[in-house]
Each structure stands twice: as C-alpha cells, then as structure tokens.
Amino acid sequence: MEKYDVCVIGGGPAGYAAAMRAVDFKKRILLIEKDRIGGAGIHNGALSSKTWWELSREAFALRTHCKSTNVPAPEHNFQILKAEVDKAVGKRRELLEHHMHNLNLNSHGEYFHHVKGIGKVIGNNVVSIKMDEGEDMEIEADNIILATGSRPRKLDNIPIDEETILTSDGIENLREFPKSIVIVGAGVIGCEFATIFSNFGQTKVHMIDKGNRILPFEDEDVVDIIENNLESKEVLIHRNSKLIDMKVENGMVVYTLEYNNGSKEIFHVEKALVSVGRIPNYENLIAGSVKINKDNRGIIDDLTQTSIPNIYAVGDITADIALVNVGELEGRYAVEKMFGVPEKPLIYENISTIMFLAPEVAGVGLNEVKAREQGIPYKVVSLDYSCISRAIAMRNTDGFMKIIVSNDDEMRVLGMRVVGEHASSSIEAVALLISMGKGIGELAELIHPHPSIIEGIQECVRMLLNKSIMKPGVLRHSMRCASFADGELKDVEFV
Numbered sequence: 001m002e003k004y005d006v007c008v009i010g011g012g013p014a015g016y017a018a019a020m021r022a023v024d025f026k027k028r029i030l031l032i033e034k035d036r037i038g039g040a041g042i043h044n045g046a047l048s049s050k051t052w053w054e055l056s057r058e059a060f061a062l063r064t065h066c067k068s069t070n071v072p073a074p075e076h077n078f079q080i081l082k083a084e085v086d087k088a089v090g091k092r093r094e095l096l097e098h099h100m101h102n103l104n105l106n107s108h109g110e111y112f113h114h115v116k117g118i119g120k121v122i123g124n125n126v127v128s129i130k131m132d133e134g135e136d137m138e139i140e141a142d143n144i145i146l147a148t149g150s151r152p153r154k155l156d157n158i159p160i161d162e163e164t165i166l167t168s169d170g171i172e173n174l175r176e177f178p179k180s181i182v183i184v185g186a187g188v189i190g191c192e193f194a195t196i197f198s199n200f201g202q203t204k205v206h207m208i209d210k211g212n213r214i215l216p217f218e219d220e221d222v223v224d225i226i227e228n229n230l231e232s233k234e235v236l237i238h239r240n241s242k243l244i245d246m247k248v249e250n251g252m253v254v255y256t257l258e259y260n261n262g263s264k265e266i267f268h269v270e271k272a273l274v275s276v277g278r279i280p281n282y283e284n285l286i287a288g289s290v291k292i293n294k295d296n297r298g299i300i301d302d303l304t305q306t307s308i309p310n311i312y313a314v315g316d317i318t319a320d321i322a323l324v325n326v327g328e329l330e331g332r333y334a335v336e337k338m339f340g341v342p343e344k345p346l347i348y349e350n351i352s353t354i355m356f357l358a359p360e361v362a363g364v365g366l367n368e369v370k371a372r373e374q375g376i377p378y379k380v381v382s383l384d385y386s387c388i389s390r391a392i393a394m395r396n397t398d399g400f401m402k403i404i405v406s407n408d409d410e411m412r413v414l415g416m417r418v419v420g421e422h423a424s425s426s427i428e429a430v431a432l433l434i435s436m437g438k439g440i441g442e443l444a445e446l447i448h449p450h451p452s453i454i455e456g457i458q459e460c461v462r463m464l465l466n467k468s469i470m471k472p473g474v475l476r477h478s479m480r481c482a483s484f485a486d487g488e489l490k491d492v493e494f495v
C-alpha cells in the first residue's frame, strides 16, 4: 500500500489550500478529487456567480447610460454572456491545473500527488479510492483531511429537476434568460441571483423567504437599501406569505402562496431557483467503523481536528462559516497544527465578507443583529454616501457605512458594514484594526487618498471621537450615532 504523510479528500478551495501548505512542510501528499479541481470556489459557485454578477453590472450600467443619453439599449445575448462566464471559469481552472502540473515538474513533485477518484476513509489511517480511470486502490496516510465541501439543500415538497426547478448547481443548464423566475430562499445566493437577473432586465424575478424579509440575518438599514433597489428593478418580493406548493405543469412552474390572513394565490413562472442553504458532503465518505462525530450541520471539529486526532475537517464540510476564504484559512491551519504550531490562532470573528448585490455589501465582524442577539452593548455611527466626495464624483450616492464599537471608553471595533460602491475595498483598514485588537484612534489619524470612499470611514471614526469635519448635529439625515444598552437603542445627541 502506498504511504503518504497527508491524504486530502476534496480539491475545492479548502482541500487545495491544505495540500499546498503541506508542500511547504515538505510532506508527501495525496490530493483526491472526484470531479473538477477548484470545487464550488470556481464551478457553480463563487467564481462563476461573480462573473455573472460583474457582467450583469456592466449590462445594467450600459442600459442606464443608454437611457440617459436617449440611445436604444442593446439586447443581451445569453449564449454570449454564458461563453464569457465559461471562459473565466476555464481560466481559473487552467491556472490550477497548470500549477499542479508544474509542481510535479520541479522539486515539489516528490511531495505533491493528485488522483481523480472518489475517496473514502475506511480506517483511521486508510483511504480507499474509486478511481475515475484505472484500478481502484487503497492508500495509507498518517493524517487525513476531509474537505469534500457542501451541496445545495433541497426541500421535500419541491421537485428539483435542475432544468425547470433549479438549485445554484443547475444555473449552468440555462440556455436563455428565463422570462420569469421565482427564487425560494432570499439569503446570500438567492439575493445575488435576484440581483444578477434583475440587472440584465430580461427576467421578471419573484422572491420568497420563510422569514418576513430578504437577508433575515442582516441589519434592517442594509436590507432596506437592497430591497428598494431590487424593487426599483421590478423584483416582486413576497412578504408575509408562505410557500405551500410548487410543481411543474406544462413546462411552467406553478406555485401557491398562503398569506397571513389565510387567503391563497397561485403564480406561474418559467423557472424556479431554490437557494435555502447548503448541506455538508459526508455521506459515503467515512466507513461505519471510523467513529467521527458529526451532526446535520457538518463534521464536528475542535479547531479543524475531528474526534479522531489524525483526521481533520476543513471548509464547508464543517459547521463553521461556508466561504472560500474561511475554507482556505481552515485548510492551512489544519496542516500547521499537524506539523508544528499554527502561526496564528484560528479566529472567525474577523472574517471579511462581501455580498454581491446592488449595491455591494461588505462586512467584517459583528452587525447590529448579532450584537443584540448576544446582548453586547454597543455604539454605532453611520454616514451616508451623499457625504463622500468620491461617491458624488461617481454619481452614485446610494449607500452608507457604519461602524459598531464597544459601548465604553475604549470603543473597541466590533464590526462594520458598508453598502455601496467600493464597499469591499473600504472595509480592509477596519478588518486589520479588529484583527490587531486596536482601537479607533489609529484610523482617525491615517491619511487616506482623496477622493476615496474610505475617507467616509475615517469620518465615522472621527464622529465617535467627537471631532468630525462634518457635524452630525447639523446633518442629521446623513450622519447618525446611536447606542445600544439594556435592550434599547437610543440616538446619541451631538452638540
């Protein structure tokens, strides 16, 4: 039996990052991937959906420009756009394949090995591989990393066929823009696809969530902007209603909603997208004789280590946050833990996120919903994009930013949200402050380029220190400071 130091099962972002970190330690590694290297980080996931989002933004900007200059707007050809998405996905996959190939040509080749097949843990140190081509085999490994990711959650009463009723995996089966689509589950994936379809302006979008609003985990002020923008593009958000039936009839999706007053309504649309969360891929991954603790949210791990000490779990297969950057962080951490001491502790509180909506929403740390849930007293300052020169120059002042700090003299940064143009790049300074455990003083004194969106963050910080250039007391509609304590949110009065 071939023997390895590490066997990684699953070649998505988490597994690939783990394998590459093991190369740094000069360990003998086997990476097993059953399908396409890159996983949902590339295919039917992060990269493909972001390419659709970028294209949809360009299409929307073009339509808006044509309208303002009285020029007829061009039609968007689905096939041409899909070819662009396939090209982007292909480029990223080629990069990884090229990287793996070249690793094998140089000295790293003695460490890194890759096979295409389905891996299964059949002993604490033994993995069986059902090979894509050639004879199946078994290998021995001192350490095993489970990185098999997740898949879309399905609902018992919805007949998903990936042709008419789709999950995010079935988006690649579309051949044309549907004339209409209902999105079930208005979380991150649902709202990103609602943004994409409504930006192209060729699909009437309906949205349903089991909560009474979209993005139920996000703060109300953030959701308000996103909902307004979706509705301005004629997205129909079903509120206070419950999906009680969905079926396909004569090639169309027919769904029935029940409203709070007991009345019912039936809708007909061309397609449905079900995006109600994801579930971990651990079925058929671990033989019954190997006792690894898990629950329905994923493999239970203690900082990536499972209940069997030489078996680790990283990425979406665990119950932690399901993001590319988190999977990579966990994969690298697991290997550092295996072969030495991790350089940094594994902390989830500082993870930066972006939701690709209209406008984009970037965040780091706590939002107000979470702070209140956890009963943490906080102070929040917010500034409207209409006060930021760069947003004015971009002629897009739709958005705001807010910083949440501890409600004490120290004013430790707990989190922030930015909704608007350049949101993603403007959170980084604050993300760094949080990770360094620093207060807001440093940020108030930095010199930022002008005009830039990040100047707004600086003004928020100065507001907390009562030394902002614009005075909130006289710009009440666009600058705000409030404090939350004992279950109550109160505006803070400025002099």
Ligand SMILES: Cc1cc2nc3c(=O)[nH]c(=O)nc-3n(C[C@H](O)[C@H](O)[C@H](O)COP(=O)(O)OP(=O)(O)OC[C@H]3O[C@@H](n4cnc5c(N)ncnc54)[C@H](O)[C@@H]3O)c2cc1C
Residues within 6 Å of the ligand: 009, 010, 011, 012, 013, 014, 015, 032, 033, 034, 035, 036, 037, 038, 039, 040, 041, 042, 044, 045, 046, 047, 049, 050, 117, 118, 119, 120, 147, 148, 149, 150, 168, 189, 281, 285, 314, 315, 316, 317, 322, 323, 324, 325, 327
């Ligand atoms: C539509 C969509 C959009 C997203 N957008 C973003 C985004 O913008 N930003 C972000 O950070 N995250 C995003 N995500 C989440 C992100 O894609 C995942 O968190 C990330 O891909 C998880 O990485 P992973 O390596 O754990 O799993 P995966 O990417 O799921 O990879 C697991 C791999 O394991 C393989 N595998 C499974 N079982 C076996 C087996 N038995 N043997 C061998 N191989 C196996 C699979 O084929 C797959 O390649 C998005 C997800 C979706 C679905």
Ligand SMILES: NC(=O)c1ccc[n+]([C@@H]2O[C@H](COP(=O)([O-])OP(=O)(O)OC[C@H]3O[C@@H](n4cnc5c(N)ncnc54)[C@H](O)[C@@H]3O)[C@@H](O)[C@H]2O)c1
Residues within 6 Å of the ligand: 155, 184, 185, 186, 187, 188, 189, 190, 192, 208, 209, 210, 211, 214, 215, 216, 243, 275, 276, 277, 278, 321, 322, 323, 353, 354, 355, 356
């Ligand atoms: N930009 C990004 O970083 C990005 C983009 C896409 C996906 N992701 C990752 O993928 C994960 C999965 O995304 P997702 O959108 O599937 O999950 P999600 O948890 O974000 O949203 C699921 C939504 O479905 C709703 N829901 C659940 N059951 C329902 C039911 N029976 N009927 C109607 N609605 C129901 C929930 O209330 C929730 O709003 C995310 O949590 C995120 O980690 C990240």
